[in-house]
Amino acid sequence: MNGTPESAGIAEPDGSWRRFDAAPLPPVLQAAQDCFGEHGYHGTTIREVAARAGLSVPGIYHHYPSKQALLVGIAQAAMAELYDRTLAAAEEAGADPVDRIRAVVESLVLFHAHRGPSAFIAASEIRSLDGDARAAHIAARDRQQRLLSDAVDDAAAAGRVGTPVPHEAMRAVTTMCTAVAQWYRLDGPLRPEELASTYVRFALDLLRIDGAGPA
Amino acid sequence: MNGTPESAGIAEPDGSWRRFDAAPLPPVLQAAQDCFGEHGYHGTTIREVAARAGLSVPGIYHHYPSKQALLVGIAQAAMAELYDRTLAAAEEAGADPVDRIRAVVESLVLFHAHRGPSAFIAASEIRSLDGDARAAHIAARDRQQRLLSDAVDDAAAAGRVGTPVPHEAMRAVTTMCTAVAQWYRLDGPLRPEELASTYVRFALDLLRIDGAGPA
Amino acid sequence: MNGTPESAGIAEPDGSWRRFDAAPLPPVLQAAQDCFGEHGYHGTTIREVAARAGLSVPGIYHHYPSKQALLVGIAQAAMAELYDRTLAAAEEAGADPVDRIRAVVESLVLFHAHRGPSAFIAASEIRSLDGDARAAHIAARDRQQRLLSDAVDDAAAAGRVGTPVPHEAMRAVTTMCTAVAQWYRLDGPLRPEELASTYVRFALDLLRIDGAGPA
Amino acid sequence: MNGTPESAGIAEPDGSWRRFDAAPLPPVLQAAQDCFGEHGYHGTTIREVAARAGLSVPGIYHHYPSKQALLVGIAQAAMAELYDRTLAAAEEAGADPVDRIRAVVESLVLFHAHRGPSAFIAASEIRSLDGDARAAHIAARDRQQRLLSDAVDDAAAAGRVGTPVPHEAMRAVTTMCTAVAQWYRLDGPLRPEELASTYVRFALDLLRIDGAGPA
DNA sequence: TATGAATGAGTCTTCATTCAT
DNA sequence: TATGAATGAAGACTCATTCAT
Numbered sequence: 092m093n094g095t096p097e098s099a100g101i102a103e104p105d106g107s108w109r110r111f112d113a114a115p116l117p118p119v120l121q122a123a124q125d126c127f128g129e130h131g132y133h134g135t136t137i138r139e140v141a142a143r144a145g146l147s148v149p150g151i152y153h154h155y156p157s158k159q160a161l162l163v164g165i166a167q168a169a170m171a172e173l174y175d176r177t178l179a180a181a182e183e184a185g186a187d188p189v190d191r192i193r194a195v196v197e198s199l200v201l202f203h204a205h206r207g208p209s210a211f212i213a214a215s216e217i218r219s220l221d222g223d224a225r226a227a228h229i230a231a232r233d234r235q236q237r238l239l240s241d242a243v244d245d246a247a248a249a250g251r252v253g254t255p256v257p258h259e260a261m262r263a264v265t266t267m268c269t270a271v272a273q274w275y276r277l278d279g280p281l282r283p284e285e286l287a288s289t290y291v292r293f294a295l296d297l298l299r300i301d302g303a304g305p306a
Numbered sequence: 307m308n309g310t311p312e313s314a315g316i317a318e319p320d321g322s323w324r325r326f327d328a329a330p331l332p333p334v335l336q337a338a339q340d341c342f343g344e345h346g347y348h349g350t351t352i353r354e355v356a357a358r359a360g361l362s363v364p365g366i367y368h369h370y371p372s373k374q375a376l377l378v379g380i381a382q383a384a385m386a387e388l389y390d391r392t393l394a395a396a397e398e399a400g401a402d403p404v405d406r407i408r409a410v411v412e413s414l415v416l417f418h419a420h421r422g423p424s425a426f427i428a429a430s431e432i433r434s435l436d437g438d439a440r441a442a443h444i445a446a447r448d449r450q451q452r453l454l455s456d457a458v459d460d461a462a463a464a465g466r467v468g469t470p471v472p473h474e475a476m477r478a479v480t481t482m483c484t485a486v487a488q489w490y491r492l493d494g495p496l497r498p499e500e501l502a503s504t505y506v507r508f509a510l511d512l513l514r515i516d517g518a519g520p521a
Numbered sequence: 522m523n524g525t526p527e528s529a530g531i532a533e534p535d536g537s538w539r540r541f542d543a544a545p546l547p548p549v550l551q552a553a554q555d556c557f558g559e560h561g562y563h564g565t566t567i568r569e570v571a572a573r574a575g576l577s578v579p580g581i582y583h584h585y586p587s588k589q590a591l592l593v594g595i596a597q598a599a600m601a602e603l604y605d606r607t608l609a610a611a612e613e614a615g616a617d618p619v620d621r622i623r624a625v626v627e628s629l630v631l632f633h634a635h636r637g638p639s640a641f642i643a644a645s646e647i648r649s650l651d652g653d654a655r656a657a658h659i660a661a662r663d664r665q666q667r668l669l670s671d672a673v674d675d676a677a678a679a680g681r682v683g684t685p686v687p688h689e690a691m692r693a694v695t696t697m698c699t700a701v702a703q704w705y706r707l708d709g710p711l712r713p714e715e716l717a718s719t720y721v722r723f724a725l726d727l728l729r730i731d732g733a734g735p736a
Numbered sequence: 737m738n739g740t741p742e743s744a745g746i747a748e749p750d751g752s753w754r755r756f757d758a759a760p761l762p763p764v765l766q767a768a769q770d771c772f773g774e775h776g777y778h779g780t781t782i783r784e785v786a787a788r789a790g791l792s793v794p795g796i797y798h799h800y801p802s803k804q805a806l807l808v809g810i811a812q813a814a815m816a817e818l819y820d821r822t823l824a825a826a827e828e829a830g831a832d833p834v835d836r837i838r839a840v841v842e843s844l845v846l847f848h849a850h851r852g853p854s855a856f857i858a859a860s861e862i863r864s865l866d867g868d869a870r871a872a873h874i875a876a877r878d879r880q881q882r883l884l885s886d887a888v889d890d891a892a893a894a895g896r897v898g899t900p901v902p903h904e905a906m907r908a909v910t911t912m913c914t915a916v917a918q919w920y921r922l923d924g925p926l927r928p929e930e931l932a933s934t935y936v937r938f939a940l941d942l943l944r945i946d947g948a949g950p951a
Numbered sequence: 952t953a954t955g956a957a958t959g960a961g962t963c964t965t966c967a968t969t970c971a972t
Numbered sequence: 973t974a975t976g977a978a979t980g981a982a983g984a985c986t987c988a989t990t991c992a993t
Contacts, residue, residue, distance in 0.1 A: 130433060133348035137967060147974050149969080154973095158967065215430060218345060254511075256504055263508050266485035267478045274477065289471055293478050296469075296511045352984060362958045364986075369956090373984065560863060563778035567963060577979045579965080584977090588963065645860060648775060684941075686934055693938050696915035697908040704907065719901055723908050726899075726941045782988060792953050794990080799952095803988065 108179040108198055111205040111283075116168060119144050119154050123161040128208045132162055132219040162216060163224045169213040170231040173202050177238050188245035189300055195239045196268060196294045197287045203271040204283035210272040239265060246300065253299025264294045323394040323413055326420040326498075331383060334359050334369050338376040343423045347377055347434040377431060378439045384424040385446040388417050392453050403460035404515055410454045411483060411509045412502045418486040419498035425487040454480060461515065468514025479509045538609040538628055541635040541713075546598060549574050549584050553591040558638045562592055562649040592646060593654045599639040600661040603632050607668050618675035619730055625669045626698060626724045627717045633701040634713035640702040669695060676730065683729025694724045753824040753843055756850040756928075761813060764789050764799050768806040773853045777807055777864040807861060808869045814854040815876040818847050822883050833890035834945055840884045841913060841939045842932045848916040849928035855917040884910060891945065898944025909939045 114121060122144035126135040137158055141148045155161050177198040184194035203210050213228070220228055243261040246252050254260045268290060275286065329336055337359035341350040352373055356363045370376050392413040399409035418425050428443070435443055458476040461467050469475045483505060490501065544551055552574035556565040567588055571578045585591050607628040614624035633640050643658070650658055673691045676682050684690045698720060705716065759766060767789035771780040782803055786793045800806050822843040829839035848855050858873070865873055888906045891897050899905045913935060920931065 131346055131348055133346055134434065136965085147976095148967090149975080150973055152968070219349060254507075259501075259504055260508065262489065263482045263485075263505070266488070267482040270481035270485060273481070286474075289474055290478070292469075293475065293512050296514065297508050299511065351982080353982095361956095363984090364958055365956075367985070368958095371985095561776055561778055563776055564864060566961085568961095576977095578963090579980085580978055582964070583979095586964095649779065684937075689931075689934055690938065692919065693912045693915075693935070696918070697912040700908075700911035700915060703911070716904075719904055720908070722899075723905065723942050726944065727938050729941065781986085792955095793988090794954080795952055797989070 106183065108176040108183070109201060109284075111201070115172065116165070116209070117154075119146065119151060120161060120164050120168070124165050124208050124212060127162065127165065127212050127216060132158075132212075132216045159221055159224070162212075162219060163221075165209060166213045166216070166220065166224070166228055167231075169206065169209040170228065170235065172206065173199075173210070174231065174235050174238075176202055177235065181238055181242065188242050188249055189251055189295075191242040192239070192246060192294065192298070192300070193291050195242055196264065196291050199239070199265075199268040200271055200287040200290045201283050203269055204275045204277065204286055207272040207275055207277075210269065214269060214272070236265060243298065246298075251300055253301070254297070257298060260298045264297055267293065321398065323391040323398070324416060326416070330387065331380070331424070332369075334361070334366060335376060335379050335383070339380050339423050339427060342377065342380070342427050342431065347373075347427075347431045374436055374439070377427070377434060378436075380424060381428045381431070381435065381439070381443055382446075384421065384428040385443065385450065387421065388414075388425070389446065389450050389453075391417055392450065396453055396457065403457050403464055404466055404510075406457040407454070407461060407509065407513070407515070408506050410457055411479065411506050414454070414480075414483040415486055415502040415505045416498050418484055419490045419492065419501055422487040422490055422492075425484065429484060429487070451480060458513065461513075466515055468516070469512070472513065475513045479512055482508065536613065538606040538613070539631060539714075541631070545602065546595070546639070547584075549576070549581060550591060550594050550598070554595050554638050554642060557592065557595070557642050557646065562588075562642075562646045589651055589654070592642070592649060593651075595639060596643045596646070596650065596654070596658055597661075599636060599643040600658065600665065602636065603629075603640070604661065604665050604668075606632055607665065611668055611672065618672050618679055619681055619725075621672040622669070622676060622724065622728070622730070623721050625672055626694065626721050629669070629695075629698040630701055630717040630720045631713050633699055634705045634707065634716055637702040637705055637707075640699065644699060644702070666695060673728065676728075681730055683731070684727070687728060690728045694727055697723065751828065753821040753828070754846060756846070760817065761810070761854070762799075764791065764796060765806060765809050765813070769810050769853050769857060772807065772810065772857050772861065777803075777857075777861045804866055804869070807857075807864060808866075810854060811858045811861070811865065811869070811873055812876075814851060814858040815873065815880065817851065818844075818855070819876065819880050819883075821847055822880065826883055826887065833887050833894055834896055834940075836887040837884070837891060837939065837943070837945070838936050840887055841909065841936050844884070844910075844913040845916055845932040845935045846928050848914055849920045849922065849931055852917040852920055852922075855914065859914060859917070881910060888943065891943075896945055898946070899942070902943060905943045909942055912938065 116124060119140070123135070123140045125143055126139050129135075130139075137148055137151055140158075140161065141151050144151065151161075155164065177195055180194040180198035181191050184190040217225060217228055217232075240258075240261055243252065243257050247257045252260075271286065271290075275281070275283075277283070331339060334355070338350070338355045340358055341354050344350075345354075350373075352363055352366055355373075355376065356366050359366065366376075370379065392410055395409040395413035396406050399405040432440060432443055432447075455473075455476055458467065458472050462472045467475075486501065486505075490496070490498075492498070546554060549570070553565070553570045555573055556569050559565075560569075567578055567581055570588075570591065571581050574581065581591075585594065607625055610624040610628035611621050614620040647655060647658055647662075670688075670691055673682065673687050677687045682690075701716065701720075705711070705713075707713070761769060764785070768780070768785045770788055771784050774780075775784075782793055782796055785803075785806065786796050789796065796806075800809065822840055825839040825843035826836050829835040862870060862873055862877075885903075885906055888897065888902050892902045897905075916931070916935075920926070920928075922928070
């Protein structure tokens, strides 16, 4: 049931998509992620990654065959984890499309709050991915976005969406959720759960969905 | 009345902040912008910029002293134009804070639709800016963001904002507007003006502002 | 007792300052020295140094961080070796200032005959040294020159110097000794030892010192 | 009777070889000389020369066809003036070889004191001269050196030279005279004439020539 | 001769990557 | 996997020189 080989078995139907542990990344990828986040993929040297990982340069190549492989590893892990969690959320939400919107938005915000650096790189360094990896990444992103757009489509078909432009509203919701990765700090005043429920509210307001649930 | 030396006299009180001409950038900066947008600052070589500008490599250096200067030029021009336009919009909007919110959001969306590539680079390559230029850029960004946050604060003080979290809502509005630069295409089906009025609606809904105007 | 970290333990009181082995320089510095000697610092490319050292260009940078570092390495090694040898000579000469002049001149000539290329670069490329290295080099040169000027001053104070212009004579002696590096060839007809004793004679004549020793 | 086209008619038999005016060089060569003296030929850019000359870069090329031509111009002018002056001195000295030595040494020192920068470049940048110019320069230098070595040979043949190594002594005299260009400052405490007579004394002492004149 | 724009060739330097130990 | 040495390819930048105006 997992999206990719990197996925970590989060899809159990018990709300585990809401729980986040620290550092799900192997140490070398973690180091690379830190570096890529600070200076970008092209602005990072393998030596910097090695230094941050506490390894020698050939030590990096022992684990990963190339610099590109580091980026691919980070991007794949991020996309897989996000998809697994959001899918679990959507499935757990049941049949009501508005509940599904709620769950998907909550999952999106939780993920981007907890995995900001990964998500940021996965979003901003697509252009640095080589041919095949880029195509795979874009496919993963599209698959991911469909979880929300399908829910919105279903809600609209059910007459639950008040806005005359549900597709535009859905895009606005997506971007405001993914942007969380750019500014949110885990050590700041806001808990991820608060932020998530705030953004669920925003999303429903934006889509002009009556929060009361199906008649 | 201009924000920076690069500003181009847009602040006249006649709605000129809504009018956009093509390519306000000198050709070398335009070429650099295209390249930076495609591969990022560090992923772009001076040779690529030169080729795209139809110049030799030293030809670039005849006009700009360094690759960094190209980035600074793009970022400064973008921030200056955005601020000048948004300030003009805010001033033209008059005393009502909700009108000011409307105007600022409209200006934000129009700018990010028309100047997507510039805005994208100005936002994504801050980390590639050298010390001083980075500080100046961050100051310009903060000044820019105050135009919206002040308007929201004023509206909240006037009891016009329904959301219990106006600051968070304002941030969500900002990010959904700036994200326009990431996906909007001028040659797509949507006219910038339509998009802008759609996003004004989104913003008011998000902030839970009664669109009817002051009682 | 050594002048600098580069010094090589020459100061033992056994006349070892008179013995010279070939090539005390690491191979990369040796190659750089040959190139700098032929075309000057600015007239030499790293490629030439690499080719002469039998390395690739990055191979040079593996050992030395910059072209400037090559020059600094050569200059420092030369100044340190010269000072160590001359100091050893002066100390071995004992209390008599004329004996000290003899020893210092002998050491100067031996060094410039054996280490002509190093000495030539150290003297002619001072202007190519960067700020700090230049200051350090000038300090080393001044310290070096004091070994002879102190000896001459002492001899003059003891009434042993006949010339009415001992300072000018000392400078003439210094320059004629250092000039040895410009024209002397180790594979020529003159042995360094012969040249050295000839120049000791010249120096005493120039200073109008009675060679018979103290009354 | 002039050595080269650049020579300036100094050979009149009236002691005019002792008189020096300021700046015998055209302004562009003067600027080049200043730059070459500070950073060396290869360390100097045409732009620096142009700036120092108060001209534009193409302005330099209007006067001289290449950077190399600047160096050739400086070197030729220096060698020609030195030869003309020293030849005049030697001829004026008359038949006595010791008088000729005196005159040549005096001329050498006066020239290197008054024309230090030119002489320094002519001596240190030989290696930067292209093929033909280098050969010509070396020929000029040899011709120049013969003026002193012939005089010493003649004095030795006449039994007037006391040193057993007249050739080595002559070389020492030459180098100590040319070294004047390296350290002497016209604005220092020593007048060129004093220095010259001091060095004449040094030269005679070094050669062990009895200053009293021919028996 | 000044100005401004331009460039082929080359400079120093760095980078991702490899290999022997 | 660490260390050290090494390198082909490329990157930013500079230089001497030229040409149109």
